[in-house]
Amino acid sequence: MIRHIGATIVTLIVLAAVVGWVQRVSEPAAPRADTQRHTPDYSVTRFSTRAMDTQGRPAWEINGDALSHFADDRTIAIARPRMRTLGEGAPRWRAEAERVWLSADGNELRMLGPTRMHREPRVADIDTADLTVYLDRTLALTDTPVDYRDA
Numbered sequence: 001m002i003r004h005i006g007a008t009i010v011t012l013i014v015l016a017a018v019v020g021w022v023q024r025v026s027e028p029a030a031p032r033a034d035t036q037r038h039t040p041d042y043s044v045t046r047f048s049t050r051a052m053d054t055q056g057r058p059a060w061e062i063n064g065d066a067l068s069h070f071a072d073d074r075t076i077a078i079a080r081p082r083m084r085t086l087g088e089g090a091p092r093w094r095a096e097a098e099r100v101w102l103s104a105d106g107n108e109l110r111m112l113g114p115t116r117m118h119r120e121p122r123v124a125d126i127d128t129a130d131l132t133v134y135l136d137r138t139l140a141l142t143d144t145p146v147d148y149r150d151a
Helices: 002-026
Strands: 040-052 058-070 075-079 082-085 092-102 108-120 124-134 139-141 147-150
Touching: none
Parallel strands: none
Antiparallel strands: 040 058, 058 075, 058 082, 075 092, 082 092, 092 108, 108 124, 124 139, 124 147
């Protein structure tokens, strides 16, 4: 009789473990909290802004159709950006892209989609796509073909 009760208890324990496992596997995933979603915490449309250099002089200007800031990774996305350098004593550059992604530290700028750059006074034009610019190193890289025209 004791053997029969022991076998019944072992069977019930195994059955309870299987039922618990099936319930855990079949439950839907918990919904993500709003802070985990990559949604903008603020957006601006038709904007224009200027950045200053360390001496307080205008360094560059950017205009765009829309700017969105994302709190989860502190990045910025810009739709239809138009940028230009304003620094004295250096060539003037203008740049346009389909969209831009800017890193949280402000040093990595990804110009996505068709990208056009124009330099003055010594005229040069650059057409490419998906250009990554490292602002702290004055370096630009792309894996796509580049059309460079120098006047």
